[in-house]
Amino acid sequence: MLVSNHARPTLEDVAARAGVSRATASRVLNASPRVSPEALEAVNAAVHALGYQPNRAARALVTRRTGAVAVVFSEPEPKIFDDPHFARLIRAGARALADADVQMVLMLVHSLDDQARAHRFLAGGHVDGALVFAPHRNDQLVSIVKKLPLPVVYAGKPWGSLRGMHLVDNDNEGGAVLATEHLKSLGRKKIVHVAGPADELSAIDRLNGFKTALSLDDKGIARVTEDGGFTREGGRKAMAALLAKVPALDAVFVASDLMAAGALETLQEAGKRVPEDVAVVGFDDHVAIAEHTSPPLTSVRQDSDEQVKHMVEHLMKLLRDETVKTKKEMLPTVLVRRESA
Amino acid sequence: MLVSNHARPTLEDVAARAGVSRATASRVLNASPRVSPEALEAVNAAVHALGYQPNRAARALVTRRTGAVAVVFSEPEPKIFDDPHFARLIRAGARALADADVQMVLMLVHSLDDQARAHRFLAGGHVDGALVFAPHRNDQLVSIVKKLPLPVVYAGKPWGSLRGMHLVDNDNEGGAVLATEHLKSLGRKKIVHVAGPADELSAIDRLNGFKTALSLDDKGIARVTEDGGFTREGGRKAMAALLAKVPALDAVFVASDLMAAGALETLQEAGKRVPEDVAVVGFDDHVAIAEHTSPPLTSVRQDSDEQVKHMVEHLMKLLRDETVKTKKEMLPTVLVRRESA
DNA sequence: CTCCTCGATGAAAACCTTTGAGTCGCAGGT
DNA sequence: ACCTGCGACTCAAAGGTTTTCATCGAGGAG
Structure with missing residues (x-):
C-alpha cells in the first residue's frame, strides 16, 4: 500500500502502521522502558518504513525544549x-x-x-x-x-x-610556567615576555605563569614584558620594544602563536638567529602558524x-x-x- | 496588577490585557492590515508591558516554518x-x-x-x-x-x-583577467600562474581568465601553470616548480593569497626581488594575509x-x-x- | 475461584499560535 | 424599511507531540 501522499508522515501514521496508539509510539521514540518488545519492534519498523522524523516544533511546544x-x-x-x-x-x-x-x-x-x-x-x-x-x-x-x-x-x-x-x-598559567621553565632549562639567562592584552584573563594568567616561573629562584634573570595585543602586528612591535630595552635578551616567551610569528619577523630583521641567539616559545600551538614559521615554533598546546x-x-x-x-x-x-x- | 507568575506570557495574556481576542492580537503581531488603530495600539502596549515574545515552536507548528x-x-x-x-x-x-x-x-x-x-x-x-x-x-x-x-x-x-x-x-574569470592584464601592463613578458586545485570551479575560472588574457594577443608570453592546491605549502612548492621550468619568469599570478604567501617565500629564498625581478598578484584580497606579506600583496578582491x-x-x-x-x-x-x- | 498487583496500553488534555469561517454593526443605496 | 457590502472583530479548529490518568489483562496469592 504505497501512500503517495506527499506530506511528511506523522506519529499518528507510524502508530497506525505499527498497530499501536500514538502514545505507545511516542514511548518507543523516547526510549521509555514501559513498552513491550513486540510493540517496540513494530514501531521501529514503521518508523523505518515511513522514514518518519519527529516534528521538532510540535515536540518543542510540549516539552518546552527547543533542541x-x-x-x-x-x-x-x-x-x-x-x-x-x-x-x-x-x-x-x-x-x-x-x-x-x-x-x-x-x-x-x-x-x-x-x-x-x-x-x-x-x-x-x-x-x-x-x-x-x-x-x-x-x-x-x-x-x-x-x-x-x-x-x-x-x-x-x-x-x-x-x-x-x-x-x-585552559591551564594558561601552568602552560606559561612550562614554557618559561623550558627556556630556563636551555640555560637562557635573559628571558622576556610578549604578553596578551591586559583585558583578557587568559593573557594575565600567562603573564602570571611567566612571573611565577622566574621569581621562584632566578633573581638574576630579566623580567621584562610588553603587551602585544594578541595580534601579529602587535607581536612585531612588542618584540622591537623589548629588544630596545634588553638588547642582550636570549629568550622570549610569547603569549600567542600569532604574536610569536610577528616577533620572529622582528628578530630576523634585527639579525638575531633563532634559536641560537634567541629562543622563542609561543602559546596555542596553532598548527597552521607554528609549523610554518621559520624556524617552526615551539609552543604550548591548549587543546581547543x-x-x-x-x-x-x-x-x-x-x-x-x-x-x-x-x-x-x-x-x-x-x-x-x-x-x- | 503585577502578576508574579514566572511563566512566560502567552498571546492569550496579551490579548486579555489589550482587551481584544487572541486572533486580533495575532494579526497585530503579523502586521495584518485588517486591524483598527486603537486595537493596534492597545496590543502593542500590552506586548511591551508584558515583555511578550511569540513562542517560536507554536508558531512553527502552525505555519510550517521554522524561522x-x-x-x-x-x-x-x-x-x-x-x-x-x-x-x-x-x-x-x-x-x-x-x-x-x-x-x-x-x-x-x-x-x-x-x-x-x-x-x-x-x-x-x-x-x-x-x-x-x-x-x-x-x-x-x-x-x-x-x-x-x-x-x-x-x-x-x-x-x-x-x-x-x-x-x-564571484567573477573569478574576470578577476583573473584583471590581474593578468595588470601584469602585462607592467611590461612583464614571462608570466606564469599558480593555480588552485583542479577540482574547484573557482580555481578553474581563474585559470581560464589567465589563459584568456594571455592568448588574446601575446603569443610570446610564457603560459605555464602549476597547481598549488589552495594551501600555503602548495603555493610554495608550485612556485619552486615554476622557477625550475621558467627560470627567467618575471611575473606570477597566484590564484589565492594564501598560496601567494607561500610563493613569496619561495621567491625570496631563490633570491628574487619582488616586485623588481618578479611581480606577484594574488587573489582574494584577504587583508590579514595580503597586508602582512613582504612586500604587501597586490591582489584581486572578491567581496565575500x-x-x-x-x-x-x-x-x-x-x-x-x-x-x-x-x-x-x-x-x-x-x-x-x-x-x- | 476471587482479589490484588503490576506492567502494557490507550484516550485525551495540554502546549501556543495562526487562520478560515462566521458575527456584528453601520453606512449607503433602493 | 430593507437589503447589501464592508470593515473589524471573535470563535474555534488545526497543527504534532508528550504525558497523565485510566483501563485492561494476566498472573500470583489467598
Missing part, C-alpha cells in the same frame, strides 16, 4: 576573525553539538545592537542553553547573560565574579577541541538534570617542541 | 579551517541572517557520516532553507541537497549541472561579505514567494594594488 543551543562569541573588535583560533573553536563546537544531536545556533556579537539582539534572543527561550566565549574585561554581555535563567557554560574565565558560573578553562567538547558535555549535563553543581574545569596544557627553542 | 536557515560547509578535508576565508564567510553569514531575523544553524560536513546527518537534518524540515558552500567536484552533498524540496542558494558554482539552481558567484549578503537576500526572496525564477548572480571583482606588482 537548540546558542554559541555566542562576544568580541568588540572584529580582529577575532583573523585569528585562526576562532575557526577552530567553531569547528569544534559544530562537531560536538552535532554529536549531541543538538542544533547549533551561532551568534556573533560585536556592537551594542548585537548585544541587545542577543539578549532578546537568549531571553526569548529560543535555545535551551548557551556556550559563551567572552574573554574581555567588562563585557556587558556577560552580565546580561548571567541574569538569564538559562544554562550557560563559559569558555575560559570571563571577567568578574565567577560565582555560580560553569566554565571550562577538547575544551569545547567538555563545554558541550557539561552543558548537556546541565540540561538533563538541574542539580549539577557549579563546576570550573581546568584543562592541562603541554609543551610542543619544535625548532625555535 | 531557521542552515549554513552548510562541505569540505572533505579539514584544511578549510586554516583558511581565513572560512571565518570571513561565517561572520558574514551570521550578520546577514541575524539582520533578516533568522536563526543560523551551522553545519560542517566532512565525513560520510556528516553527510548522512546533514541529509537527515535538511530533509527533516528543521530549517526553511539553506546556504550551501560546496566547491568540490563530485561532492555527493550537492546531489543530495539538489533532490530535497528545500530552497537553497549556493556560493559559487557547484560542480555539475546548474539547472534550476540559485547561486551567487557582499556575496553572502546577496545569498541571504536571495534566499529570503525564495522563502517569501515561491515564484522567484532561478538566478545566477555574478559579483564583480576588482584589483587592489599594493607593492608586489
Whole structure:
C-alpha cells in the first residue's frame, strides 16, 4: 500500500502502521522502558518504513525544549576573525553539538545592537542553553547573560565574579610556567615576555605563569614584558620594544602563536638567529602558524577541541538534570617542541 | 496588577490585557492590515508591558516554518579551517541572517557520516532553507541537497549541472583577467600562474581568465601553470616548480593569497626581488594575509561579505514567494594594488 | 475461584499560535 | 424599511507531540 501522499508522515501514521496508539509510539521514540518488545519492534519498523522524523516544533511546544543551543562569541573588535583560533573553536563546537544531536545556533556579537539582539534572543527561550566565549574585561554581555535563567557554560574565565558560573578553562598559567621553565632549562639567562592584552584573563594568567616561573629562584634573570595585543602586528612591535630595552635578551616567551610569528619577523630583521641567539616559545600551538614559521615554533598546546567538547558535555549535563553543581574545569596544557627553542 | 507568575506570557495574556481576542492580537503581531488603530495600539502596549515574545515552536507548528536557515560547509578535508576565508564567510553569514531575523544553524560536513546527518537534518524540515558552500567536484552533498524540496542558494558554482539552481558567484574569470592584464601592463613578458586545485570551479575560472588574457594577443608570453592546491605549502612548492621550468619568469599570478604567501617565500629564498625581478598578484584580497606579506600583496578582491549578503537576500526572496525564477548572480571583482606588482 | 498487583496500553488534555469561517454593526443605496 | 457590502472583530479548529490518568489483562496469592 504505497501512500503517495506527499506530506511528511506523522506519529499518528507510524502508530497506525505499527498497530499501536500514538502514545505507545511516542514511548518507543523516547526510549521509555514501559513498552513491550513486540510493540517496540513494530514501531521501529514503521518508523523505518515511513522514514518518519519527529516534528521538532510540535515536540518543542510540549516539552518546552527547543533542541537548540546558542554559541555566542562576544568580541568588540572584529580582529577575532583573523585569528585562526576562532575557526577552530567553531569547528569544534559544530562537531560536538552535532554529536549531541543538538542544533547549533551561532551568534556573533560585536556592537551594542548585537548585544541587545542577543539578549532578546537568549531571553526569548529560543535555545535551551548557551556556550559563551567572552574573554574581555567588562563585557556587558556577560552580565546580561548571567541574569538569564538559562544554562550557560563559559569558555575560559570571563571577567568578574565567577560565582555560580560553569566554565571550562585552559591551564594558561601552568602552560606559561612550562614554557618559561623550558627556556630556563636551555640555560637562557635573559628571558622576556610578549604578553596578551591586559583585558583578557587568559593573557594575565600567562603573564602570571611567566612571573611565577622566574621569581621562584632566578633573581638574576630579566623580567621584562610588553603587551602585544594578541595580534601579529602587535607581536612585531612588542618584540622591537623589548629588544630596545634588553638588547642582550636570549629568550622570549610569547603569549600567542600569532604574536610569536610577528616577533620572529622582528628578530630576523634585527639579525638575531633563532634559536641560537634567541629562543622563542609561543602559546596555542596553532598548527597552521607554528609549523610554518621559520624556524617552526615551539609552543604550548591548549587543546581547543577538547575544551569545547567538555563545554558541550557539561552543558548537556546541565540540561538533563538541574542539580549539577557549579563546576570550573581546568584543562592541562603541554609543551610542543619544535625548532625555535 | 503585577502578576508574579514566572511563566512566560502567552498571546492569550496579551490579548486579555489589550482587551481584544487572541486572533486580533495575532494579526497585530503579523502586521495584518485588517486591524483598527486603537486595537493596534492597545496590543502593542500590552506586548511591551508584558515583555511578550511569540513562542517560536507554536508558531512553527502552525505555519510550517521554522524561522531557521542552515549554513552548510562541505569540505572533505579539514584544511578549510586554516583558511581565513572560512571565518570571513561565517561572520558574514551570521550578520546577514541575524539582520533578516533568522536563526543560523551551522553545519560542517566532512565525513560520510556528516553527510548522512546533514541529509537527515535538511530533509527533516528543521530549517526553511539553506546556504550551501560546496566547491568540490563530485561532492555527493550537492546531489543530495539538489533532490530535497528545500530552497537553497549556493556560493559559487557547484560542480555539475546548474539547472534550476540559485547561486551567487564571484567573477573569478574576470578577476583573473584583471590581474593578468595588470601584469602585462607592467611590461612583464614571462608570466606564469599558480593555480588552485583542479577540482574547484573557482580555481578553474581563474585559470581560464589567465589563459584568456594571455592568448588574446601575446603569443610570446610564457603560459605555464602549476597547481598549488589552495594551501600555503602548495603555493610554495608550485612556485619552486615554476622557477625550475621558467627560470627567467618575471611575473606570477597566484590564484589565492594564501598560496601567494607561500610563493613569496619561495621567491625570496631563490633570491628574487619582488616586485623588481618578479611581480606577484594574488587573489582574494584577504587583508590579514595580503597586508602582512613582504612586500604587501597586490591582489584581486572578491567581496565575500557582499556575496553572502546577496545569498541571504536571495534566499529570503525564495522563502517569501515561491515564484522567484532561478538566478545566477555574478559579483564583480576588482584589483587592489599594493607593492608586489 | 476471587482479589490484588503490576506492567502494557490507550484516550485525551495540554502546549501556543495562526487562520478560515462566521458575527456584528453601520453606512449607503433602493 | 430593507437589503447589501464592508470593515473589524471573535470563535474555534488545526497543527504534532508528550504525558497523565485510566483501563485492561494476566498472573500470583489467598
